[in-house]
Amino acid sequence: MNIYDISKRAGVSIATVSRVLNDSPHVSPATRQRVMAVINDSGYVPNAFARGLGLNTMKTIGLLCPDASDPYQAQALAYLENAFRSRNYDCVLSCTGKTLEARITGVELLKSRHVDGMVLMGSSFIENNDKDNDYIRQAAKSVPLILLNGSFACERVYCVLCDDQRATMEAAQHLLDTGCKRILYLYHSKNYSGRKKLAGYRAALKNKGMALDESLLCYFDQDKMSVQDVRDHLLELDKKGVAFDAVLASEDSLAIGAMKYARATGKRIPEEMSVVGYNNSNFCLFTEPELTSVDNKLKAICDHIVETMMGVLDGKEMPQKTVFTGEVVLRQSTRK
């Protein structure tokens, strides 16, 4: 069943059928009705590939992320998919893992599919070694790119992110303001976003005229950052005699590991130890006490990404970089 079949049945040319299909004003009400009737009772649906070939678009956005099973990324995927769908765009997913090579082929593959745009989730898509970012520059030549929580200056690359540095600084400040003296900093990423957060932690100390104790910085590798790993690591620190009365984490799950440590040692939260997470994910409410965390405005970011993408595809001038302000959501794991 194709456009020729319809045209025959309706006694018109394929051009007219096409016009009806595309709501062209140059069709008489009578023929429009006649054609529509045929279309409806034949169950005809235009062939998307042919349409794509002619228009050079299938209204598709590529969504790239390291790992769709990560709660934060999953939430972003859900937000983005919904928003794009409401604008009549479909999303094709590409989980690229953590190697640069896989990211490159992921971008390449989507490009070869002629997606209308791509969203790269997380600053891990930007390499510290700038030479390695050529694949982004290259891709941007043929399709608009939007970075979620990443920063990269390049034509046709747009960035929408949260001010992680400031948010982390405020979180640390809150800890200091509520009497904490030695804040353990737990982090898992050394890319753009990770560096910004660390900088925020440092800034908070500096603001108070405090020196940074390097032994309070705990880095966790991607595949060694389960709650158990974190708990065990903090127990180790205890043994080594590293003292701390607060934990600031670059991700909620790390904070939960810290709470497990507290449970294991009998330390009361927040009386003896305060804990702050990052992302304000659902499981801030799972813990006991509930976890103070940084809301990094994911929904707003995703909505803005979609807005930006639509604008770019419309040929409008769009801001290259948009920064949202995070917010510390106070709960019971920190003091008043």
Next chain:
Amino acid sequence: MNIYDISKRAGVSIATVSRVLNDSPHVSPATRQRVMAVINDSGYVPNAFARGLGLNTMKTIGLLCPDASDPYQAQALAYLENAFRSRNYDCVLSCTGKTLEARITGVELLKSRHVDGMVLMGSSFIENNDKDNDYIRQAAKSVPLILLNGSFACERVYCVLCDDQRATMEAAQHLLDTGCKRILYLYHSKNYSGRKKLAGYRAALKNKGMALDESLLCYFDQDKMSVQDVRDHLLELDKKGVAFDAVLASEDSLAIGAMKYARATGKRIPEEMSVVGYNNSNFCLFTEPELTSVDNKLKAICDHIVETMMGVLDGKEMPQKTVFTGEVVLRQSTRK
């Protein structure tokens, strides 16, 4: 840059270029090399739409799920996307929410995109009122469908699932075997999978010759099932004088709500109350004590779905229904 450009530069016909592109054996090594050289340094990539139009496929699978931000579904998406990608298929995502209407348009949209196959995640795609499943029968006529954790007898509809009834029965049995007398059953779904789990709970009681106390069945509505909601509901039950010494939940998050209730009332787990969740998700390890839960073999299910889909697309005969056996993973929230 299209196939004609390449053919000119290489001094051959487009047919030869096409043959080179598709690894046809009927090309002399010499010309193949010449053509490849041109392709490589021109950066030419075949147009996916044209290819799709000719072959009537773009090697795409539609992934439908109610909510990509749900941890279980997010994990399934990640597994599926990876497995399909390794077979050179891309996945387009469609989060359809919870209304039948949205599911129908979701399926319809993907069908109009000519995806090669679709995976419907969760038994919520199968309506209790069979008339409402016509959209599935209809879709199955034009594209193979695979149900993840759903059951539906229909040509070209394949089902891969976990034996939720048996797994739930074993979980309940474990509670009874460890001395629990009154097991509160927390559930959130009345569709196929939900009914099976409930049946498993019932079966366990029956096996022990115990009568079912209807007041021990707690249903939670989709938008009223946060951990706080669950905690509050159990506190209500307490007030009403409904006694129980164990909680069996149809999903981990519900079980975590029960643990919050225990914390609120000071009940010790598992001494005074045992708790079992379902899905064996990451956050079984978040809680204190860690949560006993049912592993419903999601990875195996996803791998098998992809296998099945590939077989079907290859024209092979594939099993209509495959059932995996769940497994109760014992942790500290239940007694020995």
Next chain:
DNA sequence: TTGTATGCGTTATCAT
């Protein structure tokens, strides 16, 4: 082994 010609199902241009 290689080339020619046709079909895939649209949209869009240009007549009428």
Next chain:
DNA sequence: ATGATAACGCATACAA
């Protein structure tokens, strides 16, 4: 307002 036809870029049957 409507119709004829080219163009989109590829794969492939058939011819050479």
